[in-house]
Amino acid sequence: xxxxxxxxxxxxxxxxxxxxxxxxxxxxxxxxxxxxxxxxxxxxxxxxxxxxxxxxxxxxxxxxxxxxxxxxxxxxxxxxxxxxxxxxxxxxxxxxxxxxxxxxxxxxxxxxxxxxxxxxxxxxxxxxxxxxxxxxxxxxxxxxxxxxxxxxxxxxxxxxxxxxxxxxxxxxxxxxxxxxxxxxxxxxxxxxxxxxxxxxxxxxxxxxxxxxxxx
Numbered sequence: 001x002x003x004x005x006x007x008x009x010x011x012x013x014x015x016x017x018x019x020x021x022x023x024x025x026x027x028x029x030x031x032x033x034x035x036x037x038x039x040x041x042x043x044x045x046x047x048x049x050x051x052x053x054x055x056x057x058x059x060x061x062x063x064x065x066x067x068x069x070x071x072x073x074x075x076x077x078x079x080x081x082x083x084x085x086x087x088x089x090x091x092x093x094x095x096x097x098x099x100x101x102x103x104x105x106x107x108x109x110x111x112x113x114x115x116x117x118x119x120x121x122x123x124x125x126x127x128x129x130x131x132x133x134x135x136x137x138x139x140x141x142x143x144x145x146x147x148x149x150x151x152x153x154x155x156x157x158x159x160x161x162x163x164x165x166x167x168x169x170x171x172x173x174x175x176x177x178x179x180x181x182x183x184x185x186x187x188x189x190x191x192x193x194x195x196x197x198x199x200x201x202x203x204x205x206x207x208x209x210x211x212x213x214x215x
Contacts, residue, residue, distance in 0.1 A: 056068075070100060109151070159180040163208060
């Protein structure tokens with residue numbers, strides 16, 4: 001863990017120039033998001049996370065800065081293998097999410113983020129956490145759907161949740177596929193004009209659709 005702290009500290013130093021050069025929140029998020037889309041390994045994502053941390057610190061009262069800082073922590077939780085480290089990253093995501101809630105708790109994307117973080121908690125230990133958290137994920141997604149039924153990330157997350165549930169327990173590819181198809185249609189219609197309005201998930205959704213078609 002000490003080694004991990006040293007690495008994070010180094011990455012924070014490396015992240016400084018990017019954040020200092022950017023003049024606006026949107027520009028900072030755009031640059032860092034583009035880096036996130038291109039990274040191929042854990043070290044690269046750690047660097048991206050450090051940059052989002054700095055952005056959230058600089059614009060601490062902005063919804064978007066805290067949203068992305070939380071979002072990338074979830075991505076990190078999927079990349080590390082150790083369960084304790086996964087939960088540590090999700091603990092950090094929760095801290096940023098508390099700020100997200102205080103700045104826009106009735107936002108559909110806030111509920112989607114809550115569902116994503118909770119789904120990541122399940123992924124750490126599905127056998128023991130599935131029963132505990134699956135209902136909470138559905139509640140968050142239902143709240144998001146009431147606010148904005150055209151949000152494609154709602155159906156992407158519904159599909160991905162069902163995808164990993166065995167067929168004998170009411171899940172599987174066949175039941176998940178309609179959600180991915182609905183998400184695909186909505187992703188195609190979604191405006192992607194500003195990073196301040198989240199639009200992640202389209203590529204991942206297509207990957208799941210391909211897996212659903214594999215026999």
